[in-house]
Amino acid sequence: MQFWATVFLDGLTYASYLFIVSLGLTIIFGVMKILNVAHGSFYAWGAYTAAFAIGIISDNDLPEILFLPAILISAVLVGVVLGYIIERFILRKMYNQDIHLIVLATFGVFLIFEDLIIITFGVDPYLPYQPAMMLGWIDIVGLNRGVYQLSLILLATIVAFGCWYGLTKTKWGKLLQSVIYDREISEAMGINVTKVYVVTFIGGAILGALGGAYVAPTTSVSPGFAIDLVVLSFAVVVIGGMGSIPGALIGSLIVGLLRAFAVHQAPILELFVVFAVMAIVLIIRPEGLFAPPKARKI
């Protein structure tokens, strides 16, 4: 019982943060048909900026209540700045290119931003533990867990709900859905697709950065820590179905719980299970478990 509770709690926490990051990736893929390797850069930059901001706040003895706004603001800042730069100067010139070339271009961007991090923030790891300390610990069914880690689940729920509401209930969300469904028809109907693309990309970037920024207080932020995450969020997105938002939710739950189970039961299989599931899903149902039905194109 205790064991399953541990797996469930750890898996859920891990899944929440995977969900926030993968959601950005899957929205970008759904709308723009771009597999964005540079998503890892948003994540890493978000984490570093948040760590930096937290460092400033605690060094200057500013009120601790500022931690949360600092994290959110750094995520938005990173998302807007990096997202705009990458969309405007790299991707916009490539929309008609081969899909593989676009993936490679984002890989190039990822490499560049990885090094810019080292140049900007140095190679020493950051340990912005203060927000986690502030919130303290709590006992749940006999398990001692940080409140901050658990608040990640709350954040993921808010993000998921906000995303669902935004996409189905607002005008902007409906425009987005029509672009996802058919780009050319939407353009013919008078939707400014270029604008939709910029906003989508920035939105996805903010989500990626938010994942990084919110996770920063729970880990040590060091160079190269986005490398594993990129491919993990790829696995999430592929398992759920590329471009599908419920898919990202299910995918991150599967990956999170499986990984938590493997970590506690057979650590040697920690990464293996995730990618084995990814391969099996691709073999059995290549479009992913929750892919939206494809419109037939003549």
Added chain:
Amino acid sequence: MFTGIFKDTSVRVLIVFMISLCVISSFILPDWMQNNFMYGLSRGLAILGLMLLWRTNLVSFGHALYYGFGAYAVALCQKYFGITDILLRFTIAVVAAGLLGFCLGFILRKYREIFFAMLSLAFSMVLYGLLAKAEFLGSTDGMSISPSTLFGLELTRQYLFFLITFFVICAAVSIQAYLRSTLGHLTTAIQDNEIRVEFLGFSVQKAIHIKYVISACLAGGAGGLMAASLGQVDPDSMVNWNVSGELVFITIMSGWGNILAPFIGAIIFEFIRTYAFEWAPQAWAAIVGGTLLAIIFFFPGGIWSIIEKVFNYGKKKDVK
């Protein structure tokens, strides 16, 4: 298949290039450059494999699977059977990767575009996941490889380099022979129109499967030679996804016009890396990434397209 292969211009240029590389690097250039050539040629084999797939518009984001598999096959054979002979090492790496490619090929040959890329990525990450965590395989530290021998005699770096060049020439000439055969011509046809190829009476899946196995063999051989020349195998620099990305990057950088292109591209990549490491150790990945973007934006045909322009090479073949 091999008849008249040595009359082929590409083969002649390749052989002349490789032999002059051997001569120049052993007599004129400093020693460290020879290492770069050695790594470049070894890696070039994997690039050649990727180039074959690229010609059918298949991009594998998981070719590090075979690259690493070949390298680890060499490491394991040394650990358990004490095999250090370079000929055996190369054969083992090629055969091991080829067998793996043959098995996975049954699944992968049905996939195209992004799904092909993603599934190969998944396979390679499965191997990475195992290697990075398995204690008896050295986990993330990897394993070290003792110097290679040939028929019981220890090889100097110099002779190792000559042998690698020899392997590379053999492999590249065989690939040229393959490309000139009906099967080889088919692959470009598949890129143009799969259904038409099927109606002409060829099996598209079989052609892709064969091509996939060949490219797996090449990547495996590359991994084996790389292991032998580096003296070290580890999952992060041999099997992780960014290694696959790097391999695809060099393929784009090289261009797919000729069998020589991958080797030139791989050697140039080694030099970019060495110099970037020396001049800006903090920013070498950024330099590599910047090069990648520059190639995509300004030279979509890769380095080979520049060479073609400069030497006006390969014009006659295009007309045919």
